Amino acid sequence: MTPSDIAVLRADDLTLGYDRAVVVDALRLALPPGRLTAIVGPNGCGKSTLLAGLSRLHRPSGGAVLLDGRALARMSAREAARSIGLLPQTAQAPDGLTVADLVRFGRLPHQGLLRQWSPQDQNAVDRALAAADVTALADRPLETLSGGQRQRAWIAMAVAQDTPVLLLDEPTAALDLGHQLEVFELLRELAAAGRTVVVVVHDLTAACRYADHLVALHTGRVVAEGSPQEVVTPELVRRLYGVESVVVRDPAAGCPVVVPLRLVS
Amino acid sequence: MTTSTHPTLRPPAGTRLLRLGSRTILIPVRATVGAALLAALLVFAVTAALAVGAASVGPLRSLPALFGSGDATDVLVVQRLRLPRLQAGLLVGAALGVSGCLMQTLARNRLATPGTVGIDDGATAFAVASVVGVSTSLLPSGMALVGAATAAALALGLAGGAGTSGYRFVVVGLGVGAVLGAVTNLLLVRAPIDAANAAFPWAVGSLNARPALPITLLGIGLAACLPLSVLVGRRLAALRFPDTVAAGLGVRVRAVRLAALALAVVCAGLAVAVGGPLGLVALVAPEAARRVCGPRGVPILSSALAGAVLVLLADTAGRTIAAPVEVPVGLVTSIVGGPYLVWLLLSSRPRRLP
Numbered sequence: 033m034t035p036s037d038i039a040v041l042r043a044d045d046l047t048l049g050y051d052r053a054v055v056v057d058a059l060r061l062a063l064p065p066g067r068l069t070a071i072v073g074p075n076g077c078g079k080s081t082l083l084a085g086l087s088r089l090h091r092p093s094g095g096a097v098l099l100d101g102r103a104l105a106r107m108s109a110r111e112a113a114r115s116i117g118l119l120p121q122t123a124q125a126p127d128g129l130t131v132a133d134l135v136r137f138g139r140l141p142h143q144g145l146l147r148q149w150s151p152q153d154q155n156a157v158d159r160a161l162a163a164a165d166v167t168a169l170a171d172r173p174l175e176t177l178s179g180g181q182r183q184r185a186w187i188a189m190a191v192a193q194d195t196p197v198l199l200l201d202e203p204t205a206a207l208d209l210g211h212q213l214e215v216f217e218l219l220r221e222l223a224a225a226g227r228t229v230v231v232v233v234h235d236l237t238a239a240c241r242y243a244d245h246l247v248a249l250h251t252g253r254v255v256a257e258g259s260p261q262e263v264v265t266p267e268l269v270r271r272l273y274g275v276e277s278v279v280v281r282d283p284a285a286g287c288p289v290v291v292p293l294r295l296v297s
Numbered sequence: 298m299t300t301s302t303h304p305t306l307r308p309p310a311g312t313r314l315l316r317l318g319s320r321t322i323l324i325p326v327r328a329t330v331g332a333a334l335l336a337a338l339l340v341f342a343v344t345a346a347l348a349v350g351a352a353s354v355g356p357l358r359s360l361p362a363l364f365g366s367g368d369a370t371d372v373l374v375v376q377r378l379r380l381p382r383l384q385a386g387l388l389v390g391a392a393l394g395v396s397g398c399l400m401q402t403l404a405r406n407r408l409a410t411p412g413t414v415g416i417d418d419g420a421t422a423f424a425v426a427s428v429v430g431v432s433t434s435l436l437p438s439g440m441a442l443v444g445a446a447t448a449a450a451l452a453l454g455l456a457g458g459a460g461t462s463g464y465r466f467v468v469v470g471l472g473v474g475a476v477l478g479a480v481t482n483l484l485l486v487r488a489p490i491d492a493a494n495a496a497f498p499w500a501v502g503s504l505n506a507r508p509a510l511p512i513t514l515l516g517i518g519l520a521a522c523l524p525l526s527v528l529v530g531r532r533l534a535a536l537r538f539p540d541t542v543a544a545g546l547g548v549r550v551r552a553v554r555l556a557a558l559a560l561a562v563v564c565a566g567l568a569v570a571v572g573g574p575l576g577l578v579a580l581v582a583p584e585a586a587r588r589v590c591g592p593r594g595v596p597i598l599s600s601a602l603a604g605a606v607l608v609l610l611a612d613t614a615g616r617t618i619a620a621p622v623e624v625p626v627g628l629v630t631s632i633v634g635g636p637y638l639v640w641l642l643l644s645s646r647p648r649r650l651p
Binding site: 083087089109111114116123124126129130137171184 | 304309320542544
């Protein structure tokens, strides 16, 4: 079975743009469940726009995003939010909220005026706090946390939303090495539990190390797709970033490691 | 799925769970206590407003007199003279509190009020224009409402619609307000002295001898807007996050923002049509409500209570401080609110602005 047969979320000739400028151009993409997919590419290649399109935040100017075969654009905001969780870059919270308060907001699409708290809400919040390892911080105000702890709290909120698809835009951007590893391990666990996890990353090494599936984006188009072992080559690195490199095997994990040499002259 | 299989449903920290069959409602403890506190303060403010004045009625006699029992003079003073003014103050304060709370949450900025985005100035400019033009008692109130809506529409249109983030709206609103403020001054300078005098209460904010119809309209408007605002406030709680986060949580960002803005404009417009621009009530009341109620939610109801307390106490003080000369309530709220604003900016740690 190919990934596209079982994909929960797929882009079908998806075109996204601002005014007249096309950012994502007739893009076809199938995102497999139970896998961690990394989207890589140079600055301005349309990664974040694609993520916004996949999460219904950005209306397609052509094509469609299909969730279990249904067009995402036809769903209500709430319905989509029960299926797709999104953690944007550099999210900020109002002052004074605690970690538990923040994570509870993840349950918003599941709640109603007369259904403000349910056993499912309680379970989802407890599990999310535990998964992101912030249970001990639950009653701490967010502004008292370190950057890594705060990022894990935000991830816990996205996890509590309990969606089959989880999209994250550079979740490790501000984190040190240890916290980066923590976040990727957590994302791998979530994928292993059957979710479709898609993450935009700049760090090619981390993408190769942790992603099952790699999508390389350049000027709004997919230029390579597959497992990191198959996909990451010196040719791809040159095409994406204009950098000469050698690709070696990680002696421990066996995944490809890109060693940059110089800019292509 | 039924709750009976999960007998240990415990509410999140800081809330109590109310269960009615399968329905569950979370009562935030601190916000509820805060609202009760403000309600108690409001009873005090009402009693003071009815009791204090040129003819002292006495706090213990003022409330019975309100309901028609006790000394005949007391009943006359309370029911005829002070009750209409009390109603005006109560409604104006509550409406400005709600409006300010909505605006601040909407703009994600604690300094945003109907005043800072030009709604006050719009209402004032139009009201003054109608006074110095054709002087009647109802028209200025109607014009104030039109002015408020015009200013809001201008600011919103120039800022690029309801999808824009808060700071643009605030900055554009400041510009619109400045222009309309200049229009008011120009009108007052060029008007004959008697007309300028008649327009003066509109320029500072006063509760003295307000016509009945605008008060009734404000009462009806507030009765409709307050419950709607509380409902919108639940969604607005998520709009304190960036738009992308709120939208990802299933909030219809544009629709919620537009609804909140419309409610804020109607509340502020109706209030300014009664009391004129009551400087800073819309700024201070939500801030006080947030301090009392904590950061979890958007304290619409408490902002209304705090606004009513503030206006009633300010008006009562304005009537008595320099008696028999009456200090307009707008001056009192500015005198009290100005230093409060400075203290607020200096005392609190830097807050993130969008």
